Amino acid sequence: MTFEEIISNLFTHQNKLPLVKELVDILSVNTNKAVEFWHYEGIPMFLLQELTNIYEILDSDKLKNEEVSYTCLVMNVLQILAANKEIRSDMVKIQLPFFFYPYMNSPHTIQKYELLRISALSYINVFVTCQDKGVIYFFKRSELIPLSLKCMDIGSVVSKILASNIFLFILKDKEGLEYAVQTLERFITIGIVLNVVLGQCVQFKSVELVRNILECYCILVTEENVRLSFANILPKNLTDERVLLKIKNDEVSKNLFQKFYSCIKNGETYNFECINDL
Template identity: 30%
Template sequence: MANLPQSLFGSDPSSSSSGAVAPSTSGTTTSTTDHGEPSRVYVEKLILALRDDKTRERALGLLNKTKATREDLALLLWHSFGTIFTLLEEILAVYRSISNPNLTERASSRVCNALALLQCVASHPDTRKLFIKANIPHYLYPLLNIMNKEKPYEHLRLTSLGVIGALVKPGDEDAIHFLLESQIFPCCLRCMDVGNDLSKTVATFIVHKILMKDEGLKYCCAYAQRFYAVGRALENMLENLAEDLSHSHHLLKHIIGCYLRLSQSPRACDVLRYCLPTRLRDPTIFNLLRDDPTAMVWLQELYHNVSNRAQWTTIPTGELLASLIRP
């Protein structure tokens, strides 16, 4: 654990008023180390400033600016007294606003700053398991289930997805097991349905990472209703990809990755042989991916897996791909 000052572990009753921490974020310049990064003392003062309602909003924004340069920020946040609770308070406070159309950009940005700090904690190898053990992702699910598509709500959706994405990115089996147990799939499918392209991409990335684990693939294919829900979400995104597919390259790649992984389940492959979306044979898609060797290999493997009895692949996969990407 990081060597933290005593002031971060416990609250001094004599300093519980706003005056003790207000100077941390107002009227001061960022103190830096010899390498130009924010000093530890400066970061600790910002964390202390989170305790005061009057300085919290500014401290949230300034702390987010230190993420890229302070590798110990996650440890400082997690092991300092009351900080994670304070971040969760920010999330809980916005619950009242997500069901009505009155959420402001400022309120959304404030919560997104708190979420971004939680993402920092979720990303760090020394705090990820603690983050999961504390069941913190459960607090994000109401934000993932938002149906409003306006910008302030979209920011909440995307930043919440970023926290979950940080958990699954390393392929941590404990994290994926936890997310499956806590029913993350319905939340991701909802984001794939109502989010913008970036939210769809992150949600599909999460589903792809989960499917890459045997437990995730088994979970998805265990029941027909569950499999078809994922299939519908993937197909709908394919059909609604922007005409300028260059802006949807990453989303398309993750969609193909999900289909490929599903095709590696015998039960799912039997279905995909007859219902693989015809959009996947669109020459525009192949031309878009021609410079992405990984995506092209995924497509080849997908077609190889479903080619037996497939109704629309009547020529060898290699010849089909070659003909479609030929200038």
């Protein structure tokens, strides 16, 4: 079956799963096909429809594993497409990332919901990795901060890492950082989640999550009010011996912890690559 035939059959065949699987295989190895596929008449609307088909049954017992697998596959296609800068820009214009948010916002933690959460976070992470200035404003005015914090709180270690990447991306933007600490309630919520997730890190082999949380702390204390707050009371889990041992055993984590401590005690400044300077 040719590439054109696969696309055409998407609109006519009832069983779309094998077609979407073929699309993933083709687009993964031939990225030049991405723009051609995206600009094929009706494809953006088709993908949006397939992405949102399970909305009505998302929180019900009617949601089947087959439907979850198919939706994750559709998100995989969109993730591959988002790697292209032109397509990424189009996606922001039509506000496509918003339609991934319900999967990030789900309170459920069983496997099928976790798979949807990871797929949605992986898509958003493409925008984070590419660090396009054009998407910063879009994410700032959306509910991405509370959503990423929620995923960090209840998700698996994979979700936590992906969500912490997103949260770091927001903090590295000047206005994003200011928004994060704009109100006491918001700052307290962030502080609670970061502390809880840091405590959870001792049960994970990966050190990536520890590094992300520590860098979040380092960036947050570039705001004077936050620095003073942490200078008075350290996050509880930064005094936990198990957490400190994990930090000590990883050079990057140890350097970030030392920098954080120097910032709050000696008034040093944490220098990081600000998104605004890219």
